Amino acid sequence: MKGTLQLINNSEYAVCAQILRLFFGHCSREGDSLVFPLSAEQIAGTTDGVSITVSSDYMVDSEELTALRYGTTLVEDLPNAKARIEINLRAERLLKSSCQTNLSDFRRNLKRELYLVLSTWTGISFPWGSLTGVRPTQICAEIMELCGREEAVKILTDEWGLSQDKAELGTKVGKAEKGIISRYDPDKDYVVYCGLPFCPTRCRYCSFTTRDANRYADKLELYVEAMLEEAGQFFGRQSGKAAAVYFGGGTPTSLPADLFAYYTKGLLELIPHNADAELTMEAGRPDTLNDEILNLIKDAGFGRLCINPQTMHDSSLNAIGRKHTAADTLAAYELARKTGSFIINMDLIYGLPGEKPGDFLSSLERVLDLAPENITLHSLALKQSARLMDDMSGHDLQTYLREIHPDLLLEQELNEAYMRLQHNSYPPYYLYKQKRSRGALENTGFSKPGYESTYNVLMMSDRFTVIGLGSGATSKFLTASGLVRQHNSKDLLDYINRVPEFVNKKLELKSF
Ligand code: SF4
Numbered sequence: 001m002k003g004t005l006q007l008i009n010n011s012e013y014a015v016c017a018q019i020l021r022l023f024f025g026h027c028s029r030e031g032d033s034l035v036f037p038l039s040a041e042q043i044a045g046t047t048d049g050v051s052i053t054v055s056s057d058y059m060v061d062s063e064e065l066t067a068l069r070y071g072t073t074l075v076e077d078l079p080n081a082k083a084r085i086e087i088n089l090r091a092e093r094l095l096k097s098s099c100q101t102n103l104s105d106f107r108r109n110l111k112r113e114l115y116l117v118l119s120t121w122t123g124i125s126f127p128w129g130s131l132t133g134v135r136p137t138q139i140c141a142e143i144m145e146l147c148g149r150e151e152a153v154k155i156l157t158d159e160w161g162l163s164q165d166k167a168e169l170g171t172k173v174g175k176a177e178k179g180i181i182s183r184y185d186p187d188k189d190y191v192v193y194c195g196l197p198f199c200p201t202r203c204r205y206c207s208f209t210t211r212d213a214n215r216y217a218d219k220l221e222l223y224v225e226a227m228l229e230e231a232g233q234f235f236g237r238q239s240g241k242a243a244a245v246y247f248g249g250g251t252p253t254s255l256p257a258d259l260f261a262y263y264t265k266g267l268l269e270l271i272p273h274n275a276d277a278e279l280t281m282e283a284g285r286p287d288t289l290n291d292e293i294l295n296l297i298k299d300a301g302f303g304r305l306c307i308n309p310q311t312m313h314d315s316s317l318n319a320i321g322r323k324h325t326a327a328d329t330l331a332a333y334e335l336a337r338k339t340g341s342f343i344i345n346m347d348l349i350y351g352l353p354g355e356k357p358g359d360f361l362s363s364l365e366r367v368l369d370l371a372p373e374n375i376t377l378h379s380l381a382l383k384q385s386a387r388l389m390d391d392m393s394g395h396d397l398q399t400y401l402r403e404i405h406p407d408l409l410l411e412q413e414l415n416e417a418y419m420r421l422q423h424n425s426y427p428p429y430y431l432y433k434q435k436r437s438r439g440a441l442e443n444t445g446f447s448k449p450g451y452e453s454t455y456n457v458l459m460m461s462d463r464f465t466v467i468g469l470g471s472g473a474t475s476k477f478l479t480a481s482g483l484v485r486q487h488n489s490k491d492l493l494d495y496i497n498r499v500p501e502f503v504n505k506k507l508e509l510k511s512f
Contacts, residue, residue, distance in 0.1 A: 070482025129161025141174030351438030
């Protein structure tokens with residue numbers, strides 16, 4: 001038996017689908033309804049299925065809501081700027097929710113009301129409550145600005161359904177992000193992302209369009225030339241200097257040394273950047289670092305380096321398809337410290353398949369022993385396109401739901417990790433969420449004070465222009481009608497062949 005959700009006087013299917021997927025794993029559009037699967041428990045005792053109705057008291061136009069979000073329409077210009085959302089769930093028992101909302105907050109409040117009804121009905125409370133978006137800290141910061149931190153925590157727990165821990169974390173990080181953002185001017189500061197979609201092997205959890213650097217050896221040069229062409233054509237026709245440049249991918253350090261030198265120096269010469277711009281090299285795979293590559297990174301002027309162990313357990317590394325060991329991470333870290341005075345970030349993932357309780361914390365302890373300036377903790381995301389999902393293909397929906405629903409043990413382990421980071425003087429400074437993450441948990445960046453990554457915060461904020469170069473890269477432009485995204489092709493050859501077209505799209509959108 002399936003459940004259905006129908007909308008009356010509005011067509012906010014995408015918003016409702018986000019909440020339905022949170023609780024039920026899947027949902028699809030069938031005619032005017034959203035249809036979602038129900039467990040045996042959820043349908044027990046019902047005779048005529050489960051139906052949810054989401055209605056507003058007059059027709060709410062989706063385009064108007066989008067325009068409001070981007071500030072092209074004033075709420076005051078709209079007749080009936082207040083709307084009433086009524087949501088009711090008809091099942092074994094009737095649950096009702098109703099709220100009066102300003103149109104500019106319509107989507108948020110609709111999502112919140114639907115979340116609260118479903119949370120009551122299913123008995124499931126997610127750590128971040130109704131904040132299912134990528135940047136929950138923005139809402140936390142907005143509420144905090146209106147009423148202070150203490151009251152914001154109360155509102156976030158009582159009205160938005162966040163757990164006490166997440167409301168406190170969200171407000172703390174929201175404040176830290178705001179502090180970093182306030183140092184930059186969205187009208188003139190921008191950041192640049194350079195993506196090189198090649199890696200030595202493919203991690204089983206990877207959802208990027210990254211390719212095996214060895215198998216594509218004959219395309220590497222062609223690709224690097226295309227990126228130089230994209231950078232040259234775009235930056236040759238715009239003014240302003242980048243505040244931060246991030247070389248990611250993929251793994252840029254998987255290039256052969258001579259091509260790596262050509263790539264990094266070539267791009268940095270073409271990308272205008274401030275003398276004190278933050279330059280980051282993501283050397284995600286420790287086994288791609290050696291003396292020669294590290295010296296090239298230093299000589300090119302990079303001050304930041306990411307060396308990502310993900311876990312310090314060799315059996316886990318093997319299981320997730322990373323062909324390096326914890327010893328490789330230690331050796332790469334030591335070599336990097338000897339080579340230059342880099343600010344080093346190290347990523348760890350919690351919720352990895354096969355890891356026992358305590359494994360993640362012991363990885364964190366080993367990373368803390370190294371004392372990198374930044375540590376980033378990621379929740380494992382179960383992306384459709386990741387090979388990891390093949391491992392789950394024999395499993396049913398309930399198995400998948402167990403992975404993405406709240407996981408008390410994982411949350412306890414994460415809280416312990418946060419306490420240890422705090423104890424070692426690493427406050428959290430940026431945070432984002434991914435869909436389909438284990439336990440519906442977050443990714444959080446921690447930093448020794450004064451070493452926070454500007455790029456991470458500005459890029460994630462959606463308040464600054466981001467120029468994305470390379471196959472699969474996304475640029476974000478702040479335009480009069482709001483934030484507009486431009487996507488480069490994910491197909492390698494298609495990208496190489498269409499560079500002038502992607503440059504022209506960027507030039508049309510740029511505002512500086
Ligand atoms: S290192 Fe990153 S980009 Fe490369 S395969 Fe692993 S997850 Fe994907």
